[in-house]
Amino acid sequence: MSDDEREPPYLYPDYVGTRLRAPAKPLVNLPEGFHDFPAPLFPRAIAELAHDLTRQHAGEPIGERIIVTGRVLDSDGRPLRNTVVEVWQANAAGRYLDQDDQHPAPVDPNFTGAGRCLTDDDGRYRFITIKPGAYPWKNHRNAWRPAHIHFSLFGSQFRSRLVTQMYFPGDPLMPRDPILQSIPDQVGRDRLVSQFDPAATMPEWALAYRWDIVLRGRAATPFEDER
Amino acid sequence: MSAPLTPSQTVGPFFGVGLPFEKGEQIAASGSASVIRVEGQVLDGNGEPVPDALLEIWQPDERGRYRKVADGEATGFGRRRTDAEGAFSFMTVKPGSTPAPDGRPQAPHLNVTVFARGLLRHLVTRMYFPDEQAANATDPVLNLVDAARRETLIAKSCGGVLHFDVRLQGERETVFFAI
Numbered sequence: 001m002s003d004d005e006r007e008p009p010y011l012y013p014d015y016v017g018t019r020l021r022a023p024a025k026p027l028v029n030l031p032e033g034f035h036d037f038p039a040p041l042f043p044r045a046i047a048e049l050a051h052d053l054t055r056q057h058a059g060e061p062i063g064e065r066i067i068v069t070g071r072v073l074d075s076d077g078r079p080l081r082n083t084v085v086e087v088w089q090a091n092a093a094g095r096y097l098d099q100d101d102q103h104p105a106p107v108d109p110n111f112t113g114a115g116r117c118l119t120d121d122d123g124r125y126r127f128i129t130i131k132p133g134a135y136p137w138k139n140h141r142n143a144w145r146p147a148h149i150h151f152s153l154f155g156s157q158f159r160s161r162l163v164t165q166m167y168f169p170g171d172p173l174m175p176r177d178p179i180l181q182s183i184p185d186q187v188g189r190d191r192l193v194s195q196f197d198p199a200a201t202m203p204e205w206a207l208a209y210r211w212d213i214v215l216r217g218r219a220a221t222p223f224e225d226e227r
Numbered sequence: 228m229s230a231p232l233t234p235s236q237t238v239g240p241f242f243g244v245g246l247p248f249e250k251g252e253q254i255a256a257s258g259s260a261s262v263i264r265v266e267g268q269v270l271d272g273n274g275e276p277v278p279d280a281l282l283e284i285w286q287p288d289e290r291g292r293y294r295k296v297a298d299g300e301a302t303g304f305g306r307r308r309t310d311a312e313g314a315f316s317f318m319t320v321k322p323g324s325t326p327a328p329d330g331r332p333q334a335p336h337l338n339v340t341v342f343a344r345g346l347l348r349h350l351v352t353r354m355y356f357p358d359e360q361a362a363n364a365t366d367p368v369l370n371l372v373d374a375a376r377r378e379t380l381i382a383k384s385c386g387g388v389l390h391f392d393v394r395l396q397g398e399r400e401t402v403f404f405a406i
Contacts, residue, residue, distance in 0.1 A: 017345030033328030088245025
């Protein structure tokens with residue numbers, strides 16, 4: 001199965017939102033190399049504490065404090081250094097700080113739920129946050145999103161751009177979630193599930209989850225290694 | 228041996244707390260004499276506005292160079308969410324021509340990326356300029372597109388503003404490119 005076959009389709013009728021938004025005509029393929037130009041440069045400075053979602057307000061947010069860390073790699077396995085990672089998420093009660101979120105769960109005055117960081121020389125990112133709660137949505141009767149953190153990355157090339165979601169191991173809502181299940185095979189779905197990482201925990205302070213991210217590299221691969 | 232890619236998921240409806248940034252619609256440095264305004268609407272398969280889409284523009288500078296180092300606020304990258312009417316706007320400059328992989332010149336264009344609830348993967352399209360008829364006629368990408376659909380990729384000039392709608396589905400559906 002190719003990487004492209006592991007991506008979700010545009011039209012996935014069980015996810016009702018795709019029905020009127022998925023293109024009906026096939027996407028146009030460009031010859032190799034047309035999308036091999038540098039990724040966008042994020043035009044703003046990243047604040048020093050932007051990676052710590054628990055320290056953006058006067059008080060501490062309510063919920064289970066966690067560390068989320070991992071490496072950002074390209075498809076050749078090379079670490080992507082100094083690349084921007086953006087995250088956003090619901091609070092511990094499953095409520096986003098967004099005017100459009102009408103779920104009647106409490107807003108946490110000490111939690112915005114958005115963070116940014118740059119990867120280090122090993123391609124590593126690290127966020128400190130609160131474990132997000134599940135929340136209901138109106139896709140079908142009694143639909144609930146599994147707990148997740150949204151991620152946005154640029155990578156090295158224009159074609160590396162990725163917006164996705166990270167899930168938590170063992171969440172019983174995952175098999176019932178059409179957004180995650182839109183990925184056609186279990187191997188692909190498993191790539192979005194973080195792992196509990198005892199080594200990254202901080203005793204008496206926070207549990208930790210590890211999640212590595214692999215982005216598309218250049219389409220036109222160099223030939224040196226193939227002789 | 229290549230590592231398996233991480234699959235995409237939708238940006239969802241609640242990215243507003245995380246992704247937009249202040250003055251994200253100002254792609255060119257303000258005060259530049261040649262600043263142009265690009266505006267449009269994102270529409271769904273029923274022709275209804277999409278009020279929760281996020282657009283990103285990535286473009287080279289006026290000499291056709293993609294910035295490789297961020298020096299100040301204007302890098303050629305812009306990000307803006309649609310409003311309740313599905314509308315968006317950007318302030319930018321017309322980019323220069325960039326070479327195709329085979330060295331042929333491409334007509335000036337903006338790379339436009341669309342994210343939204345209901346899009347399990349993002350969409351990539353291009354906005355070309357209406358006053359570049361000669362360059363557009365020989366552009367290697369426009370020439371790969373069915374002639375009848377090319378007009379979906381070319382902005383319309385309306386009173387000094389460039390108008391570019393993104394139709395996700397249906398009649399006059401915008402041409403999107405596979406990544």
